[in-house]
Amino acid sequence: MTGVTGQDGSYLAEFLLEKGYEVHGIKRRASSFNTERIDHIYQDPHLDNKSFYLHYGDLTDTSNLTRLLSDIRPDEVYNLGAQSHVAVSFDSPEYTADVDAIGTLRLLEAIRFLGLEKKTRFYQASTFELYGQVKEIPQTETTPFHPRSPYGVAKMYAYWMVVNYREAYGLHASNGILFNHESPRRGETFVTRKITRALANIAQGLDSCLYLGNMDALRDWGHARDYVKMQWMMLQQEQPEDFVIATGKQYSVRQFVEHAADELGISIEWQGTGVDEIAVVRAVMAEHAPSVKVGEVIVRVDKKYFRPAEVETLLGDPSKAKKKLGWQPETSFEAMVQEMVQHGLAIAKQHALLKSNGFDVSMAEER
Ligand code: NDP
Ligand code: GDR
Numbered sequence: 001m002t003g004v005t006g007q008d009g010s011y012l013a014e015f016l017l018e019k020g021y022e023v024h025g026i027k028r029r030a031s032s033f034n035t036e037r038i039d040h041i042y043q044d045p046h047l048d049n050k051s052f053y054l055h056y057g058d059l060t061d062t063s064n065l066t067r068l069l070s071d072i073r074p075d076e077v078y079n080l081g082a083q084s085h086v087a088v089s090f091d092s093p094e095y096t097a098d099v100d101a102i103g104t105l106r107l108l109e110a111i112r113f114l115g116l117e118k119k120t121r122f123y124q125a126s127t128f129e130l131y132g133q134v135k136e137i138p139q140t141e142t143t144p145f146h147p148r149s150p151y152g153v154a155k156m157y158a159y160w161m162v163v164n165y166r167e168a169y170g171l172h173a174s175n176g177i178l179f180n181h182e183s184p185r186r187g188e189t190f191v192t193r194k195i196t197r198a199l200a201n202i203a204q205g206l207d208s209c210l211y212l213g214n215m216d217a218l219r220d221w222g223h224a225r226d227y228v229k230m231q232w233m234m235l236q237q238e239q240p241e242d243f244v245i246a247t248g249k250q251y252s253v254r255q256f257v258e259h260a261a262d263e264l265g266i267s268i269e270w271q272g273t274g275v276d277e278i279a280v281v282r283a284v285m286a287e288h289a290p291s292v293k294v295g296e297v298i299v300r301v302d303k304k305y306f307r308p309a310e311v312e313t314l315l316g317d318p319s320k321a322k323k324k325l326g327w328q329p330e331t332s333f334e335a336m337v338q339e340m341v342q343h344g345l346a347i348a349k350q351h352a353l354l355k356s357n358g359f360d361v362s363m364a365e366e367r
Contacts, residue, residue, distance in 0.1 A: 002026045003080030007185045010037035012228040024072050026057035037185050059103025066110040076235050078123045089151035090308050097154045104158035108165045121235045122173035124162045127155050128314050138317040148309040172240045179246035179316040183224040184343035196260050200344030202298050203264045204352040205291030213305025215254040218313040222247045223331035233325045246316020247329050263341040264289050275301045
């Protein structure tokens with residue numbers, strides 16, 4: 001599995017270990033620890049009967065990927081690794097293409113080169129970003145693509161390579177066209193985690209205002225735990241196929257903020273429009289948000305978070321996945337927001353305690 005240290009990789013590794021799999025994850029070398037999401041499933045390398053292995057590797061390194069595949073000879077490969085931030089892909093388009101597009105080709109080609117086409121099944125983490133400027137609502141497996149970011153374009157190359165290796169070499173390779181999926185393990189710079197973390201910090205007096213970009217963007221948000229199950233289900237089919245994985249329900253960034261604030265006992269009122277839009281506190285339950293005052297502005301818009309090209313509206317139709325694989329998302333939008341806010345609050349409370357005892361708590365800037 002590539003991307004084992006990421007949100008999905010951590011949930012998928014847990015899921016596969018529970019199923020009795022031997023799991024090999026590729027992690028990047030970093031100057032500080034980057035295994036926080038998988039530390040709880042880490043196994044001491046000195047143990048006998050290990051089932052979870054970590055290997056250093058990188059999607060930009062052909063020889064490394066080929067050697068690992070040759071040593072492990074896996075039954076299933078899950079390619080979850082990516083430069084996965086859409087806004088960052090505008091700043092680093094070439095790197096994004098190298099990892100997300102050519103990285104996928106490197107893995108597919110290694111499977112072919114090693115003669116593993118009949119043994120190894122391949123899952124590709126494709127994305128709704130392929131649809132970009134949407135041509136129909138809701139989006140299905142047959143909706144035409146029109147990506148709107150270097151990330152989307154790179155993922156589109158990977159998508160078609162997967163289809164091509166399936167058709168040309170008979171590889172059991174499938175694309176999961178996944179809509180946004182979130183969790184307490186979501187990267188801190190994606191909007192849902194940014195919102196839940198910042199509002200929890202504001203509630204605890206660690207921060208005063210949350211700055212966001214496009215409040216009108218509409219997304220189909222599900223829970224990562226539900227979506228990794230579907231990734232595994234796709235590889236258990238007899239024939240490889242591509243599937244849309246989504247909830248079929250849509251919310252705006254603004255609505256996400258409202259739900260998260262509600263969960264913290266903060267009722268907000270929107271004032272102004274466009275870049276002047278703000279959220280003002282209308283009422284607050286002091287026991288949940290002791291530092292927040294009525295009339296305070298806790299959300300503002302900052303132009304720097306707008307993207308050069310935006311995907312405004314996304315709504316997936318997961319009918320094929322439901323019908324063919326019997327998949328159902330189990331976590332509701334409300335339950336997911338609640339889980340993320342409560343996680344953010346638990347951390348904010350720890351930080352507030354540290355701060356009140358004289359320790360400095362740094363708040364990194366977020367995109
Ligand atoms: P994350 O950003 O949380 O994780 C990305 C993973 O890729 C991390 O493990 C990261 O390692 C690794 N990675 C980054 N660059 C490289 C590289 N050069 N070589 C090897 N590994 C690398 O993403 P998610 O878990 O949320 O998403 C998983 C996959 O699904 C991604 O491919 C993403 O593009 C795709 N996707 C995600 C959606 C979502 O809503 N979450 C929706 C649709 C698709 P490190 O920890 O060292 O940074
Ligand atoms: P997205 O996720 O671009 O959909 O890609 P993100 O959470 O970054 O943005 C969702 C929407 O919120 C708007 N937005 C903001 N986004 C961020 N990050 N920060 C802000 O301050 C902010 N304000 C508003 C964005 O403009 C956007 O419309 C994610 C990634 O996981 C991809 O890897 C994956 O392919 C897709 O989901 C499916």
